[in-house]
Amino acid sequence: MTLDRRALIVSGLAVTGSTLAAPALARAAPLPPVPGEMVLGSPKAPVQFVVYASASCPHCAHWWADVLPQVRKGFIDTGKARLVFREFLTPPPEFAAAGFILARRIPGKYFEVLTTIFEKQAAIYDSEKLWEGLEAIGKQYGLTAQQFAETLRDPKALEAVNARFARAQTDGIEGTPTFFVNGAQVDGTDFTALSRAFAVAAKG
Numbered sequence: 001m002t003l004d005r006r007a008l009i010v011s012g013l014a015v016t017g018s019t020l021a022a023p024a025l026a027r028a029a030p031l032p033p034v035p036g037e038m039v040l041g042s043p044k045a046p047v048q049f050v051v052y053a054s055a056s057c058p059h060c061a062h063w064w065a066d067v068l069p070q071v072r073k074g075f076i077d078t079g080k081a082r083l084v085f086r087e088f089l090t091p092p093p094e095f096a097a098a099g100f101i102l103a104r105r106i107p108g109k110y111f112e113v114l115t116t117i118f119e120k121q122a123a124i125y126d127s128e129k130l131w132e133g134l135e136a137i138g139k140q141y142g143l144t145a146q147q148f149a150e151t152l153r154d155p156k157a158l159e160a161v162n163a164r165f166a167r168a169q170t171d172g173i174e175g176t177p178t179f180f181v182n183g184a185q186v187d188g189t190d191f192t193a194l195s196r197a198f199a200v201a202a203k204g
Contacts, residue, residue, distance in 0.1 A: 029183050031084075034171075036164045038110050040076060040083040047081035047201045049194075050180040052168055054090040055099030057176045061118040063189055070191045075198055081181075085111075088176050089165045095130050097161045098152050102134055105151045106141045113141055 030048035049071070053060040075081040089096045103113040116137050124133030138148035151157070179186040179194065182201040186193055 031180055031183050033084075034086065034164075034167055036087070036160060038085045040072075040085065040111055042079050042082055045076070045079050045082035047075070047198055048084060048180075048182050049075070049081045049198070050084045050086060052086045052088045052173050052176055052178040054088045054096045054176045055103075055114065055117050056092055056096035056121070057088075057090045058121065059189075060177045061121045063177050064115065064118040067189065067191050067194070071194060074195070080202065081198055085114075086168055086173075087161060087164045088168050088173055088178075089161075090176055092130070095124075095134070097158065097165075098130075098134055100161050100164075101152060101154070101157045102138055102148070104157070105138075105143070109141060113137065116140065 031050055053064070071081075071083070076083055087096075087100050099114070099117045103110045103117065106113050117134070120133060120137065124130060127133060134152075135145060135148050138151070139145070143151065177189060179189065179197075181194070181197040184197065184201070186197045188194070
């Protein structure tokens with residue numbers, strides 16, 4: 001199950017096992033910003049909710065569909081927390097990288113495009129037509145076939161997504177989804193665990 005060779009993205013991916021020394025992840029304060037992170041919600045929200053996820057990760061897709069809407073309603077849309085999204089690459093890494101590059105190609109709609117990718121991920125995998133599946137999403141957001149192909153062949157975009165992945169590995173991330181609330185790693189992915197973490201963070 002791979003993207004068509006036209007994507008020219010497989011050979012450019014720096015996908016390796018995490019061999020870098022992992023620093024301690026639990027911190028007592030919000031994590032410092034990193035290049036390329038995307039923010040959903042008010043930048044002034046008192047609680048920082050960092051999400052490491054992969055566009056190719058089925059667990060991430062399920063969490064995005066089932067839990068994130070509850071988090072948005074209860075915390076992000078109310079200004080209590082801001083979601084800081086950081087990209088990670090999991091198998092198939094070429095799909096994850098292409099998905100992130102595509103999401104950044106549509107101005108002002110990063111999270112909308114990413115949501116669509118997660119929603120259609122399983123169907124695209126079942127079809128085994130990864131290129132065509134992402135191309136259809138690009139078309140949904142106004143890209144022609146040529147624009148989509150040029151987007152995935154952009155060497156600067158590929159270099160950037162690889163740099164974000166490498167940074168996440170350097171920070172000790174090994175899998176997805178991984179969550180931090182005000183710098184403390186959350187043990188659990190369900191809404192109850194996250195709500196508890198938000199409550200603790202809000203108390204300072």
